[in-house]
Amino acid sequence: MKFFYILIILTVIILAPSSLKAEDFIEWQTTNIQLLRGHDYQLGDKYRTITTLEHANxxxxxxxxxxIDLTLPETDKSTYYTELSPRLSLSRVLNKDLSFGPVKDILIATTFEKAKNFGPQYLYGLGFDLDIPTFTFATLNFYIHENTQKPDTTWQTTFAWKKPLNLFEENFVIEGFADFQGREGASQANQLIVPRFLWNASDTFNIKENKLFIGIEYQYWHNKFGVDGVTESVPQLQMKLVF
Structure with missing residues (x-):
């Protein structure tokens, strides 16, 4: 798996002119910090506060x-979990239109995952950017999943989305992701579905447009961590501040 990350880095170095400025290389970027609070979590402390730093470009x-998630349980020690997901656009690298049907682009998709006290996990495969009317974005990635602490590999499919919504003259956002992962060694197949329903509260609190969101994130995890029969169903209060 490390080969794929090295390949992406080398491709960026080769394709990027030495005189290229950062503002020319990065088309857009966004960073936010989230505060979540929920209870009835499984496999650990029932009550948790989670702080998330999120970036996309x-x-x-x-x-x-x-x-990166920093989890603060009521009684246990704090833990962290991080994911890094670079993708390489084949249409841009090849300078060729690869769109078909609802697919806007095809990408080489990779992800690095790491949790405290656990070894890294590597995912690699193909990603698809989808053109769905009224959606800000929708992506579908198909991965081979390698856990360095297990001898086997498995598959994973990840769907992520974001859709603006106007209700009662107020602006909302529906966003989230869904992971579907196959069986790996003694671990069972598991499904993690995390939708968010957020109110754009920027105008109400006289904050710059599209900077403050408040709402609910719901986490449903069947066979959590691949543990047979452990299902987590947790609504979480969320506040998100966009930089």
Whole structure:
């Protein structure tokens, strides 16, 4: 898996002119910090407060998404979990239109995952940017999933989306992701579905447009961590501040 990350880095170095400025290379970027509070979590403390730092950008030859969660349980020690997901656009690298049907672009998709006290996990495969009317974005990634602490590999499919919504003259956002992962060694197949329903509260609190969001994130995790029969269903209060 490390080969794929090295390949992406080398591709960026080769394709990027030495005189290119950062503002020319990065087309857009956004960073936010989130505060979440929920209870009835499984496999650990029932009550938790989670702080998330999230970043996304689109650059000349692909895109990048990453986040780090810092979890503060009521009684246990704090933990962290991070994901880094660079993708390389084949249409941009090849300078060729690869769109078909609802697919806007095809990408080489990779993800690095790391949790405290656990070894890294590597995912690699193909990603698709989808053109769905009224959606800000929709992506579908198909991965081979490698856990360095397990001898086997498995598959994973990840769908992510964002859609603006106007209700009662107020602006809302529906966004989230869904992971579907196959069985791996003794771990069972599991499904993690995390939708968010957020109110754009920027105008109400006289904050710059599209900077403050308040709402609910719901986390449904069947066979959490691949543990047979452990299902987590947790609504979480969320506040998100966009930089």
């Amino acid at each position: 689109k650059w000349r030859y692909g895109d990048f998404y990453g986040f």
